[in-house]
Structure formats: structure tokens, C-alpha cells
Amino acid sequence: DIVMTQTPVSLAVAPGQTASISCESSERLVDKDGRIDLYWYLQKPGQSPQLLIFEASSRFSGVPDKFIGSGSGTDFTLKISRVEAEDIGVYYCMQGVRLPYTFGQGTKLEIK
Amino acid sequence: EVHLAESGGGLVHPGGSLKLSCSASGFNFTSSAMHWFRQPPGKGLEYVSSITSHGRNSRYAESVKGRFTISRDNFRNSLRLEMDDLRPEDSGIYFCVKDSRYYPDYWGQGTLVIVSS
Numbered sequence: 281d282i283v284m285t286q287t288p289v290s291l292a293v294a295p296g297q298t299a300s301i302s303c304e305s306s307e308r309l310v311d312k313d314g315r316i317d318l319y320w321y322l323q324k325p326g327q328s329p330q331l332l333i334f335e336a337s338s339r340f341s342g343v344p345d346k347f348i349g350s351g352s353g354t355d356f357t358l359k360i361s362r363v364e365a366e367d368i369g370v371y372y373c374m375q376g377v378r379l380p381y382t383f384g385q386g387t388k389l390e391i392k
Numbered sequence: 393e394v395h396l397a398e399s400g401g402g403l404v405h406p407g408g409s410l411k412l413s414c415s416a417s418g419f420n421f422t423s424s425a426m427h428w429f430r431q432p433p434g435k436g437l438e439y440v441s442s443i444t445s446h447g448r449n450s451r452y453a454e455s456v457k458g459r460f461t462i463s464r465d466n467f468r469n470s471l472r473l474e475m476d477d478l479r480p481e482d483s484g485i486y487f488c489v490k491d492s493r494y495y496p497d498y499w500g501q502g503t504l505v506i507v508s509s
Contacts, residue, residue, distance in 0.1 A: 319495055321437075328487055328499040329437065340497065372437055376495045380439040380453050381427075 282307050282375050286384025294392040299360040301387045303373035308353050309336075310377070317377035320349055320358045323386075324369040332371075333358065365391055394418040396488045396500030403506045408478050412503055414471040414488030419498075421469040425491035428462060428473050431502070432484040440486070441473065456482070478507045 283306040293299045309317045320333040331340045333349035336356055346361045360367055368391060373384040400412040412428075428440040441462040443450045450462050461474040471488055485502035 315494065317495070323437075328501050330499065331495075331497050334492075334495055334497075374437070374496075379442065379451050381429075381496070382439065383437045386436045 281380055282309075282378060282382050284373055284375055284382050284384040286373055286387055288387060289385065290388040290390065292390045292392045293360075293363045295364055297363055299363050299367075299389055301358045301360075301371055301373075301389075303351075303356045303358070303384050305354045305356075305375055307377075309356075309375050310353075316352060317375055318349075318351065318356050319374045319376055320347075321372045321374060322367075322369050323372065324366075327369075329372065360389070363389070363391065394490060394498040396490060396498060398486060398488045398500045398503035401486065401503030401505045403508065404478055405509055406479060406507055408507070409474070409476045410478060410505060412473040412475065412486055412488075412505075414500060416469045416471065416488075416490070419490065422466045425493075426462075426464060426471045427489040427491060427496055428471075429487045429489055429496070429499075430482075430484045430505075431487070432481070435484075438484075442491075443471070475505070478505075480507050483507045 285304045287302050316336040318336045321329040323329045337349045348359045350357050370386040370388050372386050395417045397415045404410050427442045441452045443462045447464045459477045463472045483506050487502045488500040489496045490498040
């Protein structure tokens with residue numbers, strides 16, 4: 281299975297500042313069609329996960345431009361600018377290049 | 393609007409069985425592959441199983457292979473997960489998830505399964 285390593289485990293950011301989360305995969309995440317199969321989900325407290333970023337850098341429908349995904353190969357980053365209270369929760373990266381889909385351990389974002 | 397509603401969770405003894413259902417609406421269910429994921433209490437997300445849009449092909453995590461069976465009814469827009477020989481480590485919230493064609497996109501609210509004596 282592909283191992284996803286996410287850092288940090290938790291992150292406290294002051295309102296208005298930028299949060300940065302890293303995700304490293306044990307294998308390159310490019311599929312046979314050239315797509316980068318790396319996804320970012322946010323699980324807000326008491327809710328189910330919601331897709332934020334698909335194919336490493338594309339924002340999903342309705343996701344504000346404060347969420348920026350980047351990276352290639354095996355190293356990926358999610359940046360959240362202008363952090364506010366509604367951004368709190370656990371962020372997960374997930375690889376979709378091969379089953380079983382696997383997730384990072386999660387990064388809990390809190391507000392200072 | 394996409395809506396996925398899971399049901400069927402509950403408390404079951406080790407070795408017991410449970411059948412989960414997911415009712416789907418707001419999208420073309422017959423054209424969408426579907427997945428089950430789970431989240432053990434206080435832990436992260438895990439892949440469980442997938443099924444193709446027509447239902448002819450399915451895949452499972454190694455930890456549930458031979459014990460869980462995924463199926464779908466495209467006439468009723470429903471997804472199912474039959475779980476046998478349940479173990480305490482199968483406990484958690486089970487999520488029904490739609491596939492966009494390339495990746496899991498929309499998640500249901502989940503149903504809680506507790507395996508305990």
C-alpha cells in the first residue's frame with residue numbers, strides 16, 4: 281500500500297494568518313493519464329469529510345480561493361490563507377492513484 | 393444537490409453480522425462508482441470497498457476481504473455493505489461516498505457500527 285505521511289499533526293494559527301500542511305507519499309502519484317492523484321479533504325467537527333482540492337491543485341466546487349494546493353511527484357502542500365474560525369477541523373491528504381486509497385494521519389487545525 | 397444517507401449501523405457482538413445501506417439522490421447514480429470508507433473512534437480515515445457503476449466489479453481492503461460484500465441496486469439508487477464475522481477493530485463510522493469518475497467527491501454523514509461484547 282502507498283504510505284502517506286502528513287505533517288504537522290496539529291497546528292495553531294492566529295486569525296488572518298496562513299496555515300501550511302505537508303503531505304509526502306511513498307510513491308509518485310501520477311496515473312496513466314498524467315493526472316496527479318492527490319486529494320485534500322477537511323473534516324469539520326462533527327461532520328463528514330468534504331473535498332477541498334482534487335488532482336493536487338484544483339479547487340472543488342464551492343471551495344474558496346484561500347485554499348491552495350500544490351506539489352508534484354511525492355511532495356504536496358496545502359496552504360490556507362486568511363485563516364478563520366470556520367476553517368478549523370482535521371485536514372487529510374489522500375492518494376487515489378491505486379487502491380486501496382490511503383490517507384495521511386490528519387492535521388488538526390486550531391485557532392490561536 | 394447530492395445527498396447520501398447511510399443507515400443500518402448499530403451494536404453487534406464479535407462474530408456477528410450487519411448490513412449497511414446508503415440511499416443516494418441528486419446525481420446520476422447509475423453512472424457513478426461508489427465507495428465505503430470508515431473512521432474508527434477517534435482515528436483517521438480508512439478505505440473499505442468500491443464498486444463500479446454497473447456493479448460487476450468490486451474491490452476490498454485486505455482487512456475486510458472475505459468478510460464484507462459490497463453491492464448496489466441501480467433501480468433503487470442504493471448501495472449496500474454486508475458485513476459478516478465482525479471484529480472489534482471494525483468499529484467506527486461508515487461513510488458512503490460517491491465517485492466523480494476519477495476520485496471520491498461527496499460523502500454521506502455516516503452510520504456508526506460498534507462491535508463489542
